[in-house]
Amino acid sequence: MTENIHTLDTRGLSCPLPILKTKKAISALASGEVLEIKATDPGSVKDLDSFCQQTGNEMIASESVEDGFFFRIRKG
Amino acid sequence: MSSAAPVSELSNEQMNQWFDQRFAEKMAERQANHVPSMTIIATKGTLDMAYPPFILASTAAALGWEVSIFFTFYGLNLLKQNLDLKVSPLGNPAMPMKLPEGPTWIKGKEIPMPNSIMTLVPGFENMATGMMKKTMDQKGIARIDQLRELCVEAEVKLIACQMTVDLFDYGKEDFIPEIEEWVGAASFLPRAATADVNLFI
Numbered sequence: 001m002t003e004n005i006h007t008l009d010t011r012g013l014s015c016p017l018p019i020l021k022t023k024k025a026i027s028a029l030a031s032g033e034v035l036e037i038k039a040t041d042p043g044s045v046k047d048l049d050s051f052c053q054q055t056g057n058e059m060i061a062s063e064s065v066e067d068g069f070f071f072r073i074r075k076g
Numbered sequence: 077m078s079s080a081a082p083v084s085e086l087s088n089e090q091m092n093q094w095f096d097q098r099f100a101e102k103m104a105e106r107q108a109n110h111v112p113s114m115t116i117i118a119t120k121g122t123l124d125m126a127y128p129p130f131i132l133a134s135t136a137a138a139l140g141w142e143v144s145i146f147f148t149f150y151g152l153n154l155l156k157q158n159l160d161l162k163v164s165p166l167g168n169p170a171m172p173m174k175l176p177e178g179p180t181w182i183k184g185k186e187i188p189m190p191n192s193i194m195t196l197v198p199g200f201e202n203m204a205t206g207m208m209k210k211t212m213d214q215k216g217i218a219r220i221d222q223l224r225e226l227c228v229e230a231e232v233k234l235i236a237c238q239m240t241v242d243l244f245d246y247g248k249e250d251f252i253p254e255i256e257e258w259v260g261a262a263s264f265l266p267r268a269a270t271a272d273v274n275l276f277i
Contacts, residue, residue, distance in 0.1 A: 012216040013216040013218075014215055014216045014217045014218075015131070015135075016131050016134055016135040016138070016218075016223075017216070017218050019135055019138050020134055020135070020138050020226050020230075022138075023138035023230075040216075041216075050139075051138065051139060054139040054140065055138075055139060055140055
């Protein structure tokens with residue numbers, strides 16, 4: 001299913017925009033599809049975790065990278 | 077536990093065990109189907125106080141919650157077509173003033189500003205508002221009109237206090253058309269009574 005990876009760049013944005021943009025991007029996906037997110041907001045690490053728990057999506061990767069943070073979420 | 081035995085033959089202990097198990101199942105089922113809800117009362121019309129209701133509402137909506145905001149008194153300014161919100165440093169001694177521009181040593185400094193000076197300097201409020209907006213822009217913070225639009229998109233219910241409109245002689249045409257209802261406290265409170273989270277801002 002590697003062809004179904006979608007990307008979202010929230011670098012430079014602060015709370016709550018990374019969450020709101022993620023929610024919007026996820027809504028457009030089909031169940032099982034993956035969204036890759038780039039962020040610079042340090043709050044997004046815990047907030048996106050909480051978002052996934054509350055909305056039934058799966059956080060499959062959450063990493064610190066050179067220019068911020070990288071997340072991979074599978075739509076539930 | 078043997079479920080085949082008729083109820084009359086169950087001991088008290090078995091009955092309790094059965095009930096506890098069933099109760100736990102039902103509660104879990106209820107929790108799984110529960111959509112959290114939040115009601116917010118927004119009473120302030122300054123730029124700094126516009127953020128909490130719109131940030132919390134849009135985020136809660138993104139989490140799948142049902143959200144309503146009741147705008148009353150100065151909070152009604154947050155629903156105007158033309159948002160011209162200011163931040164007032166006057167009477168707000170905790171507010172740090174930092175310059176958005178300039179050399180690093182001065183940018184990081186908090187500038188204490190006595191109230192007496194703020195009242196004397198003409199245009200101080202506009203200056204403080206400009207500084208705040210610039211800082212927010214640099215930090216990638218959403219503008220209020222953007223957050224409000226995101227709330228509307230996420231179907232946050234925007235409710236306006238009818239009494240305030242009458243009190244300040246506002247015309248309804250001054251406000252955004254997305255306002256869902258123009259009502260009073262008696263219409264808002266029943267909604268608040270069943271919400272999981274109630275905030276007064």
